[in-house]
Amino acid sequence: MHVYNTQTRKRELFQPLHDKNVTMYVCGPTVYNYIHIGNARAFLFFDVVRRYLKYQGYHVTYVQNFTDVDDRLIEAAQKEDTTVKELAERYIQAYFEDMDALGVQRADHHPKATEHIDEMVEGIQTLIEKGYAYEQDGDVYFRSQSKEDYGKLSHQSMEELKSGARVEVNEKKENPLDFALWKKAKPNEISWDSPWGKGRPGWHIECSAMSRKYLGDTLDLHAGGMDLCFPHHENEIAQSEAWTGKRFVRYWLHNGYVNMGSEKMSKSLGNVVRVVDLRKKYSPLALRYFLLSTHYRNPIAFSDETIRQMERNLERFETATTNLKHRMETAMEGEAEPEVEERLNQLTQAFEAAMDDDLNTANAISVLHEAVKFAFETVSRPVVLQGSLSAILDWLRKFGGDIMGLVDVKEETDLDQEIEALIEERQKARAAKDFQRADAIRDQLTAQGIILEDTPQGVRWRRK
RNA sequence: GGCGGCAUAGCCAAGUGGUAAGGCAGAGGACUGCAAAUCCUUUAUCCCCGGUUCGAAUCCGGGUGCCGCCUCCA
Known part of the structure; x- marks a missing residue:
C-alpha cells in the first residue's frame, strides 16, 4: 500500500514500524458542540x-482523543451556566450517536484530555528540564526556536511563519511562534494543580501525551483534517520529538475539507451542516457514499442535490443484493462455478489496487459497481448455481459492506400475511388476464412502499 | 508576502506520457400483458495560450478563475 505523506509530500510505501502491527492516531473532536x-x-x-488495514491482515491499534477542556468549552459552559464536564459529556455522547448512525466503528481507545493531566504535566516538566520550554507567570510555553526543524510538516521556515504571523498580543512569550503547554487558570475556571500552579493543559500537548501513553513514542499513522496540519500537528511533532528524542510519526495523512459552495465549512465560520440534522434527512449509506465518493485529499462540495444523487447511486447496490437473494430461491444447488470465482478474484484485485493507491475510495466504489454489474449478469442467467450467487453476495458483503460500509445486506423479513395474500391474489388475477385487478393491487402495494417486480423466477419485491 | 491545492460530459467523479474508468440524469432499443428491475446503444475539442515529445488531461513556461494554510477549526 502506498500513502501520501504530508511531511515528505510524496507517495510512500506503507511499512509499519513493527511488521503487522499498526499504531494509528486520529485527532478527535473538541466536544463543545455537535x-x-x-x-x-x-x-x-x-x-x-482502519478497516482496510485490518482486512490486509494488520493488527491495528486505533486511538482517537476527546478534547474535553479548552477555551471554547469553558466559554460554552459559562454561557449555558453548566460545568465543562457536563457539557463535554453531553457532546461526547452526541458524538458517539452521530458516529454510530454513520456506521463509524469505535476506536480502541477514546482518551479524554482531562483524564491524562498527569501524563501531560510529566511531559511538560521534561520539556522544561531539557530546555525546550519555559515557565512565565503560571503559563508554560514551548520554545519553538529550540527545534531547528520546526515547520517541517507544514513546510514553512521559522522566518516565513513569523513574517506571516499576525501581531502577537501575548507578551509572555519569548517568540510569537511559541505556544502554550500549560495555561494559568483564571478565577473560577476549571483547573488542575501543577508545579506551576493551578491551570490547564494547552491543546497540543494532550495529543502528544495521550498518543505516547497508548501507542508509544513513534506512531505509524497520524491523521486528521488538513486544517490541523498547522499549527496543531506541527506543534505535536516539535513537542513529542523534543520530549522523547525519537521520531514521532512515520506517515502523516490529512484529508481535504467539505466545502459549502466554494467556502470551507467550519464551526468558526458558522456555515456548518451538522450530522445530527443530516442523519434525520438522509440514509447513513448515502452520507457515507457522499463522503467516500471523492479521493480523501480532494475537497468535496456539500449540497443537498449531491447527496440526493448519492442516494440514487446506492440503489443499484440495494437492488443487486435483493435480486441475488431472490434468485437464490430458484437456483440449482451446487458450489460456486470456477468462472465466478475467477471473476470475483479479479474484482478483489481491482479493489485492492484502488485502495493500495493512496486509499482511492472513488475507484474502490467503481469496482463495487463492476461487482454489481456482474451480480445482475449472473442473476439473469437461465441456469445458475446457488454457490455462485452466495459467493457474489459474500463478496459484496465483504468489500462493499465490511470495508466500505456502503452495502447493507438486509436480513430476510417476513411480509405481513396481508401483503403476502395480496401478492398471491395478484398472481391469480394475472393468470386470469384480469390485469386491471392485478395493477390495482400493485399500485396499492406501491403506495405502501413495496415495489413488485415480475421475473421469470416469480414475483420479486423490495421496499422502496 | 510565503507555502500549497483545484479547474475532466447536464451532475458526481477517477485518471501523473500512449490517445478519456465508474455512477446519476437524458435519448433510443430489447425484455414485459403493462410496469419494474436488467441488458444494449448513445452524449467530452479534458479552463486558455505557448513549449518539450513520435505521442500530453497528464511534463515545462505563461495566463485566467476559484480555494486553503500561515490565527481557534476535521
Whole structure:
C-alpha cells in the first residue's frame, strides 16, 4: 500500500514500524458542540482506512482523543451556566450517536484530555528540564526556536511563519511562534494543580501525551483534517520529538475539507451542516457514499442535490443484493462455478489496487459497481448455481459492506400475511388476464412502499 | 508576502506520457400483458495560450478563475 505523506509530500510505501502491527492516531473532536459533516469526513474516512488495514491482515491499534477542556468549552459552559464536564459529556455522547448512525466503528481507545493531566504535566516538566520550554507567570510555553526543524510538516521556515504571523498580543512569550503547554487558570475556571500552579493543559500537548501513553513514542499513522496540519500537528511533532528524542510519526495523512459552495465549512465560520440534522434527512449509506465518493485529499462540495444523487447511486447496490437473494430461491444447488470465482478474484484485485493507491475510495466504489454489474449478469442467467450467487453476495458483503460500509445486506423479513395474500391474489388475477385487478393491487402495494417486480423466477419485491 | 491545492460530459467523479474508468440524469432499443428491475446503444475539442515529445488531461513556461494554510477549526 502506498500513502501520501504530508511531511515528505510524496507517495510512500506503507511499512509499519513493527511488521503487522499498526499504531494509528486520529485527532478527535473538541466536544463543545455537535460535529458537522466536515468533521465526520475525517472520522469516517480514517475508520475505513482502519478497516482496510485490518482486512490486509494488520493488527491495528486505533486511538482517537476527546478534547474535553479548552477555551471554547469553558466559554460554552459559562454561557449555558453548566460545568465543562457536563457539557463535554453531553457532546461526547452526541458524538458517539452521530458516529454510530454513520456506521463509524469505535476506536480502541477514546482518551479524554482531562483524564491524562498527569501524563501531560510529566511531559511538560521534561520539556522544561531539557530546555525546550519555559515557565512565565503560571503559563508554560514551548520554545519553538529550540527545534531547528520546526515547520517541517507544514513546510514553512521559522522566518516565513513569523513574517506571516499576525501581531502577537501575548507578551509572555519569548517568540510569537511559541505556544502554550500549560495555561494559568483564571478565577473560577476549571483547573488542575501543577508545579506551576493551578491551570490547564494547552491543546497540543494532550495529543502528544495521550498518543505516547497508548501507542508509544513513534506512531505509524497520524491523521486528521488538513486544517490541523498547522499549527496543531506541527506543534505535536516539535513537542513529542523534543520530549522523547525519537521520531514521532512515520506517515502523516490529512484529508481535504467539505466545502459549502466554494467556502470551507467550519464551526468558526458558522456555515456548518451538522450530522445530527443530516442523519434525520438522509440514509447513513448515502452520507457515507457522499463522503467516500471523492479521493480523501480532494475537497468535496456539500449540497443537498449531491447527496440526493448519492442516494440514487446506492440503489443499484440495494437492488443487486435483493435480486441475488431472490434468485437464490430458484437456483440449482451446487458450489460456486470456477468462472465466478475467477471473476470475483479479479474484482478483489481491482479493489485492492484502488485502495493500495493512496486509499482511492472513488475507484474502490467503481469496482463495487463492476461487482454489481456482474451480480445482475449472473442473476439473469437461465441456469445458475446457488454457490455462485452466495459467493457474489459474500463478496459484496465483504468489500462493499465490511470495508466500505456502503452495502447493507438486509436480513430476510417476513411480509405481513396481508401483503403476502395480496401478492398471491395478484398472481391469480394475472393468470386470469384480469390485469386491471392485478395493477390495482400493485399500485396499492406501491403506495405502501413495496415495489413488485415480475421475473421469470416469480414475483420479486423490495421496499422502496 | 510565503507555502500549497483545484479547474475532466447536464451532475458526481477517477485518471501523473500512449490517445478519456465508474455512477446519476437524458435519448433510443430489447425484455414485459403493462410496469419494474436488467441488458444494449448513445452524449467530452479534458479552463486558455505557448513549449518539450513520435505521442500530453497528464511534463515545462505563461495566463485566467476559484480555494486553503500561515490565527481557534476535521
